[in-house]
Every structure is written in C-alpha cells, then in structure tokens.
Amino acid sequence: MENNILEVKNLKMHYVSKYETVKAINDISFSVKKGETFGLVGESGCGKSSVCKTLLQLLPPNAKFMGGSIKYKGKELIGLSNKELQKIRGREISMSFQELMTALNPVTKVKEQIYEQFIGLKMTKQEKYAKAVNLLKLVGIPSPEQRLEEYVHQFSGGMRQRIMIAIALAAQPSMLLADEPTTALDVTIQDQIIKLINSLKETLGMSIILVTHDLGVVSQMCDSIAVMYAGSIVETGDTLTIFSKPRHPYTEGLIRSMPKDDGSKDRLESIEGAPPNLNNLPKGCSFAERCKYATEICINQMPPLKEVGENHYSKCFHTDLLINSKGLIEL
Amino acid sequence: MDIRCSAVADTSAKSFIEKKKQNILIDTFILILKSKALVIGLIIIGIMLVLALFPSVFTKFDPNYIDGNAIMLSPCTTHWFGTDMYGRDLFSRVIYATRLDLFIGVSAMFVPFAIGTSLGLISGYYGGKVDALIMRIVDILMSFPYMVLCIMIVAIIGAGIKSLLIAMWLVDWKNYARLIRSEVMIVKNSDFIQAAKVMGFSDKRILLRHILPNVLSSALVYAASDIVVCMMASAGLSFLGIGVQPPTPEWGALIALGKTSLSKSWWQSFFPGIFLILSGFGFSLIGDGMSDLLRTRGR
Amino acid sequence: MNRLSYIIRRLIQMIPVFFIVTVLVFVLIRCIPGDPALTMLGDRATHEMIEAYRQKIGYYDPLWLQYFIFLKDLLHFDLGSSLRYSEPVINLILERLPVTIGLTVSVVFFTVVIGFPLGFMAGKKRNKLPDYIIRIYSLFGLSAPQFWVGLMLLLMFGVKIKLFPVSNWGDTLPEHIMALILPGITQALGIMAVIIRNLRNNVVDISGTSYVTFARSKGLSEGRIDLRYIFRNALLPTTTILSLWIASLLGGCIIIETVFNLPGLGALMINSVLSRDYSVIQGGVLIFVITVLIINLITDIIYSMLDPRVTLN
Numbered sequence: 001m002e003n004n005i006l007e008v009k010n011l012k013m014h015y016v017s018k019y020e021t022v023k024a025i026n027d028i029s030f031s032v033k034k035g036e037t038f039g040l041v042g043e044s045g046c047g048k049s050s051v052c053k054t055l056l057q058l059l060p061p062n063a064k065f066m067g068g069s070i071k072y073k074g075k076e077l078i079g080l081s082n083k084e085l086q087k088i089r090g091r092e093i094s095m096s097f098q099e100l101m102t103a104l105n106p107v108t109k110v111k112e113q114i115y116e117q118f119i120g121l122k123m124t125k126q127e128k129y130a131k132a133v134n135l136l137k138l139v140g141i142p143s144p145e146q147r148l149e150e151y152v153h154q155f156s157g158g159m160r161q162r163i164m165i166a167i168a169l170a171a172q173p174s175m176l177l178a179d180e181p182t183t184a185l186d187v188t189i190q191d192q193i194i195k196l197i198n199s200l201k202e203t204l205g206m207s208i209i210l211v212t213h214d215l216g217v218v219s220q221m222c223d224s225i226a227v228m229y230a231g232s233i234v235e236t237g238d239t240l241t242i243f244s245k246p247r248h249p250y251t252e253g254l255i256r257s258m259p260k261d262d263g264s265k266d267r268l269e270s271i272e273g274a275p276p277n278l279n280n281l282p283k284g285c286s287f288a289e290r291c292k293y294a295t296e297i298c299i300n301q302m303p304p305l306k307e308v309g310e311n312h313y314s315k316c317f318h319t320d321l322l323i324n325s326k327g328l329i330e331l
Numbered sequence: 332m333d334i335r336c337s338a339v340a341d342t343s344a345k346s347f348i349e350k351k352k353q354n355i356l357i358d359t360f361i362l363i364l365k366s367k368a369l370v371i372g373l374i375i376i377g378i379m380l381v382l383a384l385f386p387s388v389f390t391k392f393d394p395n396y397i398d399g400n401a402i403m404l405s406p407c408t409t410h411w412f413g414t415d416m417y418g419r420d421l422f423s424r425v426i427y428a429t430r431l432d433l434f435i436g437v438s439a440m441f442v443p444f445a446i447g448t449s450l451g452l453i454s455g456y457y458g459g460k461v462d463a464l465i466m467r468i469v470d471i472l473m474s475f476p477y478m479v480l481c482i483m484i485v486a487i488i489g490a491g492i493k494s495l496l497i498a499m500w501l502v503d504w505k506n507y508a509r510l511i512r513s514e515v516m517i518v519k520n521s522d523f524i525q526a527a528k529v530m531g532f533s534d535k536r537i538l539l540r541h542i543l544p545n546v547l548s549s550a551l552v553y554a555a556s557d558i559v560v561c562m563m564a565s566a567g568l569s570f571l572g573i574g575v576q577p578p579t580p581e582w583g584a585l586i587a588l589g590k591t592s593l594s595k596s597w598w599q600s601f602f603p604g605i606f607l608i609l610s611g612f613g614f615s616l617i618g619d620g621m622s623d624l625l626r627t628r629g630r
Numbered sequence: 631m632n633r634l635s636y637i638i639r640r641l642i643q644m645i646p647v648f649f650i651v652t653v654l655v656f657v658l659i660r661c662i663p664g665d666p667a668l669t670m671l672g673d674r675a676t677h678e679m680i681e682a683y684r685q686k687i688g689y690y691d692p693l694w695l696q697y698f699i700f701l702k703d704l705l706h707f708d709l710g711s712s713l714r715y716s717e718p719v720i721n722l723i724l725e726r727l728p729v730t731i732g733l734t735v736s737v738v739f740f741t742v743v744i745g746f747p748l749g750f751m752a753g754k755k756r757n758k759l760p761d762y763i764i765r766i767y768s769l770f771g772l773s774a775p776q777f778w779v780g781l782m783l784l785l786m787f788g789v790k791i792k793l794f795p796v797s798n799w800g801d802t803l804p805e806h807i808m809a810l811i812l813p814g815i816t817q818a819l820g821i822m823a824v825i826i827r828n829l830r831n832n833v834v835d836i837s838g839t840s841y842v843t844f845a846r847s848k849g850l851s852e853g854r855i856d857l858r859y860i861f862r863n864a865l866l867p868t869t870t871i872l873s874l875w876i877a878s879l880l881g882g883c884i885i886i887e888t889v890f891n892l893p894g895l896g897a898l899m900i901n902s903v904l905s906r907d908y909s910v911i912q913g914g915v916l917i918f919v920i921t922v923l924i925i926n927l928i929t930d931i932i933y934s935m936l937d938p939r940v941t942l943n
Contacts, residue, residue: 058843082852090849097847099840106841107862107937116850116858151938167848471650474926476881479899479918483655486903486911487662556772563775567885570777571900586778590889593781594789604778611773619769 005175005207006032006055011068013054020279024050026231028068029305032175037201037208039222039239041215041254043275047231048211049098052177055209056089072175090117094168098180098211100160104152110163111148117170135166140196158189165196175207176200182217194220215258219243224311227251230275230286233305237312247314247322249291285316293318359624369620375613383430392420394427394580403596413598415588425603428580433610435492435575436562439499444554446500447507448547452538454508455515465508472505477564485573495565495574503561507550514546548625555618559611566607582607633931640930644923651919652704656697659912671713709916710909714902719913722898727917729799729894730883732806736814737821737879741872745822745829749868750861752826753833764826771823776882780816780889787812797891813890817882821875828871832864839863866937873929877922 009029015022024047032038040048053059055070057077070077077088097103105113114132123131129148136144139162147155155163161181168176178197182190198221201208210221218225219239226236227250235248246252253271273290276282282289288298297317305315316322382389392410398418406413412421454465472480481498488494518524519542527537566583568574575581577588582603589599667683668675675683684690691699703709709719752764788796794812795805836842837860845855884896891897895914902910934940 053843056847058846060838086849086851088849089847094849095844095847097840097844103840103844105845105859105863106939107866108858116845116854117848119850119854153939164844171849467650471647471654473877474647474651474919474922475915476877476918476922478878478881478884478896479915482884482899482903483658483911483915486906486908487658490903559773563773566775567777570775571885571888573900573903583775583777586775586781590781593785597785600778600781600785604775604782607778608770608774611775612770615769615773 003034004031005034005073006209007069007071008051008055009069009071011051011054011070012066013050013059014064014066015060015062016064017062022278023281024063024231024278025054026281028228028231028233030226030233030236032207032209033223035201035205035207036223037197037210037221039218039225040209040211040228041218041225042213042228044213045278046228046275047278048213048228049179050231051228052095052179052209052211055177056093056095057085058089058095090168090173091171092173093175093177094171094173095177096161096164096168096179096181098183100157100164100184103164104160104167106152108151109148110150110152110155113163114148114167114170117167131170135170136162138169138200139163139166140192141166158185158192161185161189161193162196165200169200169204172204173206175209177209177211179211180213181210182212182214190217197221215254227254230281231278232286232315234287234315235313236305237309241309241312245309246325247308247312247319248316249293249318249322250287251314252322252325253290293321366620366623368616369624372613372616372618372620375609376617379429379433379610379613382426383433386423386426386429390420390423390426392423394419394424395578396420403592403599405596406598412602413596415596415599416592421585421599421602424580424585425582425606428582428585428603429606429610431492431575431579432562432566432582432607435496435499435565435581436558436610436614438496439503439561439565440554440558442496442500443503444507444550444557447504448511448543448550450504451508451511452515452543452546455512456519456534456538456542462512466512469505469508472502475502477502478567481564481568482571482573485568490573490576492575492579495568498568499561499565503557506553506557510553511546511550514549515542518542518545552618552622552625555614555621559614559618562607562611562614633934637927637931640927644927647923648920652701652916653697655912655915656700659908660693662908704916709913712902712907712910714905714907714910719909722910723895723913723917726893726895726898729806729892730880730887730896732810733813733817733883733886733892733894734879736810737817738872740814740818741821741825744818745825746865748822749826749829750833750856750864752830753837753860753864754856756830756834761830764830768823768827768830771819771826774820776816776820777885777889779819780813780886783812783816784890799891799893809890809892813886813892816889817879817886820882821872821879824871824875825868829864829868832867833860836860836863866933869929869933869936873926873933876925876929880918880921880925 008031011025011028013025015024028051030038040051042048050059050063054063054065055077057080059065065078068078072088072093077085080088104110111129111132114135115128118128118131132148133144136147141147141159141162152160152163161184165176165178165181176197181197182193185193194217197208197210200206208221210218212218222239224236224238225242226233227242227248228234229250235242235246235251242251243255246255250271253269256269257271271290276286276289282299283302284300285291285294285298285303288294291298293316295318301317303315303317305313306319308314308319314322396419398414398420401410401414401418401420403416403418404410404414410420410422412425414420415424450465454462475483480502481495484498484501485494488497524537524541527541532541565574566581566586569581569583570587572584572587575584577584585603586600586607589596589601589603593600667680667689671679671683689696707720709723711718712722715722748764752761755761784794784796787793795809798805799809800806842855842859845859850858881896883894884899886892887894887897888900895917899911899914901907902914
C-alpha cells in the first residue's frame with residue numbers, strides 16, 4: 001500500500017442530460033504504484049478518457065460525480081476546491097490529450113504555452129528560456145530554439161504530441177496521464193512516442209497512466225493493466241499475467257483479435273456484436289450479450305470482481321471455464 | 332402470381348413512402364409548435380397581416396382627415412395614440428401604414444432573394460467568366476455602404492416609393508449571390524451531383540432539382556433576418572425624407588414628422604416606432620426559429 | 631517586410647475597383663435626365679454660367695474625354711463645387727469628415743466596451759438568467775430602428791433629463807465629445823446585438839474545446855483561461871463580423887447624423903440629395919467608397935495580427 005501513488009476506489013460518474021443518463025464510469029477501483037506504467041485498455045467509448053478527466057476533475061458541466069474516492073499520495077482529491085485542484089493539476093498530475101489537432105491553443109506561441117507552467121516559480125526570463133529549450137530537447141524536437149517561437153499549426157501530428165508531453169512535463173509532475181498518445185499517429189512516429197514515454201519513465205521516475213485501445217502499445221509499455229468494458233473494469237493484473245492467461249472472456253477476445261507477428265495465416269478473430277449503450281446498461285454482466293460462455297446468471301446478476309491469481313482480478317462468473325485459456329505469450 | 336406479388340409490393344412501397352411523407356409533415360408541424368420563438372413570431376406577424384389587410388375594421392378615423400380642433404392631442408380614449416400637428420389621428424395612421432411597411436419590407440427582401448439566388452446558382456455552378464463577372468459586380472457593390480448606394484440611386488431617380496424599392500432591389504441581392512455561390516461550390520463537388528452528371532442529366536435539371544434544394548435553406552434563414560434589415564432600411568430612407576413621401580402614412584416617415592416636435596409631443600414618434608419594432612421582432616423570431624428548425628432537421 | 635509588401639499589393643488591387651467606381655459614379659450622374667450643366671448649376675444659372683460649365687466639363691466632347699477630364703480633376707482632388715454652398719466640394723467634405731470619423735470611433739468604442747463584456751458573460755453563464763436577458767436584448771436590438779432609438783434616447787437624456795446636448799455640436803473638443811456620446815450609444819446598441827450574439831456563441835463553442843480542457847489540466851487559473859484561451863479565441867470570428875458591419879456602420883452614420891443634427895458627411899449627403907446638389911453627392915460617394923476600402927484593408931491586417939494561422943497573401 002505504501003508505494004501506491006494513486007488509489008481509486010468505487011469511482012462512479014454519469015453524464016446527465018434532460019433526455020438520458022449516460023453511465024460512463026461504473027464502480028471502478030484500481031491503484032497505480034510509484035514509477036510504474038499502468039495501462040487502461042478498452043474499445044473507444046468505454047469510458048477510459050472519462051476516467052482520466054475524472055481524476056483531474058476536468059469534466060464538462062453535465063458530468064455528475066456519483067461517489068467513490070481518488071487518493072493521490074494519500075490525499076483525497078474528491079471535494080477539493082478549484083484553487084487546491086489547480087495546485088495538483090500540471091504540478092503533481094498532468095495529462096496529455098488525444099486530440100492532437102485541437103488540444104493546443106492556436107493563437108499563442110509554443111513558448112508561451114510552456115512558460116505558463118512556470119507561473120508562480122521564481123524564475124528569470126533566461127532560466128525559463130533555458131528550461132523550455134531543454135524540455136523540447138528532452139521530448140526530441142529538433143532545433144528547439146527556433147520552434148519555441150512557432151505556433152501550433154506549424155507542427156506535424158507527432159511533433160504536437162511531443163509538444164503536449166513537453167508542456168505536461170514542464171512543471172515536473174510525479175504522474176502523467178497519457179490519453180491515447182499514439183492513436184492519431186503513423187506507425188513509425190508511434191514507435192518514437194512509445195520510446196519517448198518509456199525513457200521519460202526511466203529518467204524522471206514518473207508514474208504513468210496510459211490510456212489506449214491498442215494492445216500492442218500496452219504490451220510494450222505497461223507494467224500492469226486494467227481492461228475496461230462499458231464503463232467497468234472487467235479484468236486487472238500484471239501485463240504478463242493478463243497477456244499469458246486472460247481470465248475474462250472479453251480480454252480473451254481482445255487478445256485473440258490482435259494480429260500476430262509469427263507469420264501465421266489464420267484469419268483474425270473478432271468479437272461479434274457491439275458494446276451496450278452506456279445510457280441503457282443491462283441488469284447483469286454488460287458483456288453477456290456478446291459472450292460465448294454466458295449463462296442465465298450472467299444476464300440476471302452483476303458478476304463480482306473475483307481474485308483469480310496473485311494480484312489478478314476478473315469480473316466474471318465463469319473464470320473457471322477460462323482457466324486453460326491461452327493468451328499470446330506462453331509462460 | 333409473380334406479377335401480382337410485385338404489384339402488391341409496389342403499392343405497399345408507395346403507401347409506405349406516402350406515410351413517411353405524412354410523418355415528415357406532422358413531425359415538422361410538431362417541431363414548429365415546439366419552437367416557441369417561431370410560434371410567437373408567427374403570431375405577431377399574423378396580427379400585423381390582419382391589420383395590414385383590414386385596417387378599417389380597427390379604426391373609425393380616416394388616416395388623412397385633418398381635424399383643426401384636434402391638433403397635437405396627447406393619447407386619450409378617443410385618439411389612442413394622440414394626434415399630430417395637423418390633427419390627424421395617429422392610431423389610424425399607424426394602422427394604415429402597416430400594409431405599406433410590410434409590403435416594402437417583404438418585396439425589398441424577396442426580389443433580391445430571387446435575383447441573388449439565381450445569380451449565385453449560375454455563378455457557383457458554371458464558374459469561369461460568368462462567375463468572375465458576377466463576383467466583380469458583387470465586389471463593387473460591397474465597397475459601397477448600403478445606405479450610400481441607396482441614396483445615390485434615389486438621388487438619380489428621385490424620391491418616392493418606386494425609387495426606394497428599385498434602390499433596395501439593386502443593392503441587396505449581392506449577399507444572396509455570395510451566400511448561394513459558396514454553398515453551390517461545396518455541393519457541386521459532392522458525389523450525388525457527380526453521379527447526376529454521369530447519368531447525363533441536363534444542367535438545368537441538376538441545378539433546379541438537385542442543387543437548389545440543398546442550398547436554399549441557408550438562403551431562407553438569411554432572408555428571415557434580412558427582411559428585418561430591409562424593413563429598417565426602407566423605414567430609415569423614408570425617415571430621411573427620400574422614401575415614402577407625405578402625406579402617405581409610413582412608420583419611418585411618421586417618426587420623422589414626430590421628430591420636428593419631439594419635445595412637445597413624444598407620442599408622434601413613439602408609437603410608429605413600437606409597431607416597427609414589433610414587426611421586426613416578429614420576423615427576427617421567425618428567422619431564429621427557422622434556423623433552429625433547420626439545424627435540428629439537419630441532424 | 632511581408633506585411634508591408636502585402637499592404638502595397640492590396641493598395642494596388644484597390645486601384646481597379648476604385649476606377650470602376652469612378653466610372654459608375656460618372657455614368658450615373660450623367661444618367662440624370664436633363665442637361666448636366668443645369669443639374670449641376672441649378673435653375674437660376676445664367677446662360678453664360680451654363681456655357682462656361684459646359685466648356686469646363688467638356689459637354690461638347692465625346693464621353694470618354696469627359697470621363698478623362700473628370701478623372702484628371704479627381705487626381706487633383708478637384709471634385710467640383712457645391713451649388714448650395716458655392717464652395718469646393720473637397721473643402722465641404724474635409725470640414726465634415728472629422729465629425730463622421732468621431733462618430734464612428736464613438737460607435738466602435740461603445741460596442742467594444744459594452745458589447746464584448748456582455749457577450750462574454752452571456753457565453754460563460756450559458757442558459758442562466760443573464761444569458762437569457764442578453765439574448766432577448768440581442769433580438770430586440772436587431773429589430774429596433776436606430777433612428778427611433780436615437781430619438782427616444784434624445785427625448786430621455788436630452789430633453790427630460792438634461793444630461794446631453796440636443797442638436798448642438800458645440801465649439802470645443804469636450805462639447806464635441808459630449809455631442810458624440812448619445813449618437814455613439816444609439817448605433818452601438820444596434821451593432822452590439824450582432825456582436826453579443828456572435829461572441830456568446832463563440833464563447834460557448836470554445837469553452838468546450840479540448841485546448842481549454844487541456845489548459846485546465848495544466849493547472850492554470852480560471853482567470854487566465856478565460857482571458858488567454860477563451861476570450862482571445864472567441865474574439866477572432868467576432869472581429870470578422872465587426873469588419874463586415876463597418877461598411878453598414880458608415881452608412882448608418884447618415885441616419886444617426888440626421889437624428890442628432892450632427893454636421894457630418896452623412897448629413898451633408900442627405901441635404902445634397904434633397905437639394906439636388908449633385909457634385910457633392912458624387913464627391914461624398916467617392917469618399918465613402920475609399921473609406922470602406924481602407925477600413926477593409928486595416929481589418930484584414932488586424933485580423934492577421936490576432937490569428938497567426940492567417941497568412942497575408
């Protein structure tokens with residue numbers, strides 16, 4: 001417990017409008033250790049990004065917090081005033097966004113957007129400049145002196161991701177929430193960003209929450225992962241364990257639908273059907289409709305999160321049926 | 332057997348389509364009712380229309396009757412809006428002016444709407460030299476302030492309703508042409524227009540049946556707000572004394588007449604202005620409601 | 631350097647437009663039925679005066695030569711002389727131009743000072759009471775004729791409460807400024823309706839963008855986000871709208887000047903139309919067009935300074 005930097009317990013958050021209630025986060029618990037990379041995996045629309053935004057309380061006005069606790073370094077974040085949150089945001093926990101094209105202010109120079117992170121620190125102009133140049137070097141942007149004076153529209157997608165990470169790192173936070181950092185990028189650039197984040201973790205000793213739908217990225221970066229489905233965590237554990245012995249039908253399906261690089265010519269498997277609508281969740285297991293193991297109990301009751309191994313949990317009634325399920329890696 | 336089957340299928344398809352059409356009509360009607368702005372706007376303009384069509388029902392005074400014993404009376408039970416310096420009943424003058432003001436406003440909007448839409452369609456669809464010519468004319472018109480151009484035209488033809496209308500017609504079409512042209516340029520390159528071209532449809536058919544319905548809605552929304560601008564501008568020109576000429580009652584001209592004795596009889600300018608505002612407000616609400624409606628239907 | 635060459639290029643582009651406008655004005659004035667000399671000089675002109683004027687404008691010359699002479703005079707700032715005031719038109723215009731410029735500045739001042747904060751507030755307090763009040767106002771503002779609003783303001787603050795002068799331009803600068811306040815507010819009330827509505831919608835849109843959320847995730851204060859992120863970006867489309875309204879604003883001066891009896895260009899134009907003083911109309915139209923062209927250029931440059939994504943070309 002001591003070395004957990006972040007502990008999330010029973011987090012619930014809904015988007016409420018006149019017409020419907022979208023249950024985006026349904027009773028989620030997880031913890032992140034100091035210095036580890038924690039992966040939050042799932043299809044788009046399963047509530048991953050909402051989790052990140054809830055952690056920093058950056059939600060739009062129609063989001064209603066429905067209960068739970070977020071403890072960062074032992075301190076409860078829920079219920080903090082806006083002033084207190086401003087001290088956490090950016091300085092303790094920062095976040096990089098997936099919307100590369102729209103997440104940076106189009107009308108101010110990159111320099112100013114980095115300098116904003118130095119507000120409140122007693123730094124001279126030269127110090128700020130030197131630090132900004134160093135940051136751009138750190139995230140691998142060539143000729144930083146020149147690029148500091150440029151505007152966002154002059155950067156490519158990969159470069160924008162780097163800028164965003166540089167801004168997120170500027171105030172030396174202990175934790176980075178990286179929301180789909182590789183999604184909008186070409187494969188080669190993806191690789192560079194993965195290497196960059198991995199090296200940041202090594203050199204700066206940061207804890208990272210990586211949000212992605214790409215299992216390949218997860219396997220290259222994460223120490224442990226939580227698989228999300230329809231606003232819930234369905235399986236959580238070490239990356240190795242989950243990739244070798246998935247104990248939830250959804251995880252199993254996800255892993256089977258990954259392209260293999262062993263040259264086999266098998267057809268890719270896919271999970272039939274579509275995830276349920278978050279404004280109309282079923283009474284029982286939300287995956288039951290698409291699950292080949294599903295029985296009556298799955299439809300009528302919500303499965304509990306069961307411990308199925310050391311530090312390995314699965315939210316399924318039929319974890320036993322999956323005991324011999326094979327993942328990608330043989331242990 | 333086969334034939335009958337297909338016939339049944341055909342009629343059922345037809346009735347289905349008809350039902351769908353009906354549903355769209357009903358849906359649209361419900362949407363209109365839901366949009367409070369639109370309903371209030373329609374009510375206001377409806378009342379104005381009734382006043383315009385049957386002014387004599389609402390007032391017993393002749394708007395042009397000069398009564399030497401009733402000069403500059405303040406509003407009272409006989410003369411609701413008071414009287415002017417010639418002893419004419421202001422209420423009946425304001426009511427009788429409704430027809431003229433609505434007519435000028437609507438026609439000052441409608442003619443440019445028709446001219447501008449046609450030119451915009453041609454300009455956007457054919458491009459090339461025609462487009463360049465039309466757009467240069469638009470550019471030149473754009474560099475004149477609206478009022479200045481109107482005044483110049485009135486100066487040449489002479490003051491009066493006719494020249495007021497001609498001025499508004501000549502000046503106002505440019506906005507429609509620009510709007511429609513830019514929309515046509517977008518629609519023109521869409522797949523269904525390309526498909527229609529491949530099918531060998533004539534330009535006229537493509538323009539009228541395929542492009543026009545797709546670009547018309549934005550012009551209609553603009554027209555609803557433009558009619559307010561037109562009413563205010565034409566009333567403004569009459570206020571300046573170069574539009575509708577006395578003694579014909581017109582709101583702008585009535586306000587101008589009131590201006591000459593503003594400190595002694597506030598009502599002379601006040602009441603015509605209220606009517607002008609009310610009808611402008613009505614049209615604004617209709618425009619607002621319409622753009623909301625088109626936006627929701629677009630989704 | 632880039633900006634300078636752009637300005638020069640734009641000025642060169644203006645020349646053909648200006649030429650066409652001069653042709654238009656030239657032709658239109660000659661469209662007026664009757665003898666141009668008689669039209670220009672009025673009914674009381676003697677035979678000699680008419681003959682002299684005909685010689686001057688080259689009445690007996692072919693039309694293109696007449697236009698050429700007209701253009702030559704124009705380049706010497708010779709716009710002819712007024713029939714009504716018997717003074718060179720250029721002097722009349724220069725005399726009245728400061729009033730119209732003062733009025734325009736007053737309008738823009740009140741639009742910005744009142745309209746920008748209100749639009750921003752409506753956007754921030756979306757769907758709350760201030761928002762509804764401001765939105766209803768913006769509907770009314772569009773449908774209220776400015777000449778009527780002006781008269782009512784004059785009645786209230788000039789006649790009943792003697793706060794501002796009535797129909798008195800005055801002789802000193804403070805008097806002039808006092809005389810420009812009510813007219814400025816009157817016209818601003820109309821334009822503000824458009825500005826407020828536009829700014830409100832922009833603020834609502836931009837508050838929902840991810841760069842605002844990202845800014846919040848950086849731990850910036852709300853004040854800084856409002857100013858540097860929301861307001862700064864929301865202002866861009868509003869600037870365009872404002873610049874589109876400048877031309878109609880200038881035209882609107884004609885009405886406002888008449889309402890408040892200000893001795894400006896607009897009032898001069900109207901009086902000239904009513905007294906058929908054609909050389910003044912002709913000169914006035916040209917001045918208005920030049921002003922619109924220059925203002926358009928200035929707003930383009932301002933816009934390019936506000937939005938780095940816009941390149942001047």
